[in-house]
Amino acid sequence: MLGAGSWGTTFSKILADGGADVTLWARRPELAREISLAKRNSDYLPGINLPPSIRATSSLEEAVGESAFVFVSIPSQSLRSNLAALAPLIGPETVVISLMKGVEKGTGLRMSEVLEQGLGIDRDRLAVASGPNLALEIAKEQPTAAVISSASLATAEAVAKVATNRYFRSFVNTDVIGTEFGGVLKNLIAVAIGIVDGVGYGENTKASILTRGLAEMTDFAVAYGAVPETMSGLAGLGDLIATSSSPLSRNNTAGRLLGQGYSFTDVVARMQQTAEGLASVAPILTLAAARGVDMPIVQQVSQVLAGTLNPRDIAPHLTTDSLEPQGERPIDGRKNRGGPSLRRPFQRTLDQLRNGGRGAGGH
Ligand SMILES: NC(=O)C1=CN([C@@H]2O[C@H](COP(=O)(O)OP(=O)(O)OC[C@H]3O[C@@H](n4cnc5c(N)ncnc54)[C@H](O)[C@@H]3O)[C@@H](O)[C@H]2O)C=CC1
Numbered sequence: 476m477l478g479a480g481s482w483g484t485t486f487s488k489i490l491a492d493g494g495a496d497v498t499l500w501a502r503r504p505e506l507a508r509e510i511s512l513a514k515r516n517s518d519y520l521p522g523i524n525l526p527p528s529i530r531a532t533s534s535l536e537e538a539v540g541e542s543a544f545v546f547v548s549i550p551s552q553s554l555r556s557n558l559a560a561l562a563p564l565i566g567p568e569t570v571v572i573s574l575m576k577g578v579e580k581g582t583g584l585r586m587s588e589v590l591e592q593g594l595g596i597d598r599d600r601l602a603v604a605s606g607p608n609l610a611l612e613i614a615k616e617q618p619t620a621a622v623i624s625s626a627s628l629a630t631a632e633a634v635a636k637v638a639t640n641r642y643f644r645s646f647v648n649t650d651v652i653g654t655e656f657g658g659v660l661k662n663l664i665a666v667a668i669g670i671v672d673g674v675g676y677g678e679n680t681k682a683s684i685l686t687r688g689l690a691e692m693t694d695f696a697v698a699y700g701a702v703p704e705t706m707s708g709l710a711g712l713g714d715l716i717a718t719s720s721s722p723l724s725r726n727n728t729a730g731r732l733l734g735q736g737y738s739f740t741d742v743v744a745r746m747q748q749t750a751e752g753l754a755s756v757a758p759i760l761t762l763a764a765a766r767g768v769d770m771p772i773v774q775q776v777s778q779v780l781a782g783t784l785n786p787r788d789i790a791p792h793l794t795t796d797s798l799e800p801q802g803e804r805p806i807d808g809r810k811n812r813g814g815p816s817l818r819r820p821f822q823r824t825l826d827q828l829r830n831g832g833r834g835a836g837g838h
């Protein structure tokens with residue numbers, strides 16, 4: 476396991492509790508020592524006792540060793556800089572799994588794409604894990620489901636087998652694009668929910684944003700070739716609910732601070748852990764523009780981050796982008812006057828069905 480933050484450490488516990496032999500790579504030798512000797516990671520998972528079998532090291536070579544599976548859980552924006560050192564250590568049969576939920580600034584690439592480029596390995600040996608997986612709840616062994624996705628079903632199943640134990644269950648799919656984008660996009664909607672929470676709006680506002688946000692997520696993901704159903708699964712709706720409703724979420728917390736009036740710089744300074752959504756907003760909007768996808772909610776989040784929109788003004792903008800009555804779904808026999816953020820996902824789904832289930836576009 477590469478990355479000894481809250482998720483890398485928790486996922487190591489999941490694997491060890493499922494019977495796997497786990498070595499965790501921590502950048503800082505003192506953290507590796509604490510995990511190995513005290514079986515604790517007090518900075519990231521206070522109060523959690525780790526399984527006695529977990530070992531940690533600050534040597535990448537020692538951590539990777541002869542492992543059949545290498546899981547990667549470091550902040551998305553630092554992935555690429557670690558790959559030159561990692562590439563020569565990966566064996567010809569090794570499967571590499573991304574646990575990360577961001578896209579790379581500058582390239583807009585998903586983490587599995589960055590891994591594919593940087594490690595030069597075949598897609599069939601890559602997988603991603605996603606779903607409603609707030610680390611601390613899982614570290615406390617609360618029952619949770621996740622989804623493992625790979626272009627190769629056999630790879631997804633092999634990973635799911637090791638990532639399953641008495642409190643954690645991994646399902647599988649082969650929609651890597653949808654599974655990965657689900658994890659990225661829900662962070663952006665969770666920031667929006669945090670903002671309105673911080674402002675003090677109530678449940679109707681949040682439910683409206685969640686629902687319209689899911690339509691936006693679906694629109695975007697399908698435009699990039701995802702299967703629409705993935706967005707109503709664990710990696711889409713499931714993770715959207717968990718991240719948007721929990722104070723444990725760093726994205727939700729960052730949003731709440733913005734809603735309370737803190738500037739972007741103040742929020743970054745106050746966050747002790749990675750809030751991936753903050754770095755993903757710009758690349759996602761660039762990708763959305765490239766495929767003609769409207770993302771009014773993400774757009775508003777970006778304006779709040781830039782300080783050009785008062786957080787109090789976010790909800791009225793989010794819930795209506797036109798004063799014309801809009802169809803929530805396309806209405807039979809009538810020209811659809813729904814807003815683009817709702818109309819396009821349904822249109823794309825229809826196109827996909829007509830297209831024999833193939834994605835609307837590749838990436
Ligand atoms: N914490 C959670 O509940 C979940 C997090 N994730 C995802 O997992 C990924 C990692 O997040 P967390 O573990 O939560 O973050 P974190 O902030 O708790 O830990 C990040 C870890 O990466 C290390 N790190 C920072 N910069 C690095 C660099 N340049 N090179 C190597 N290591 C570096 C840090 O020292 C730390 O150990 C993110 O993409 C996040 O979205 C996914 C599901 C759940």
Ligand SMILES: O=C(CO)COP(=O)(O)O
Pocket residue numbers: 576606607608609610662665714717718723724725726727749750751
């Ligand atoms: O991905 C997560 C839950 O599934 C964690 O969310 P945060 O990164 O917002 O804490």
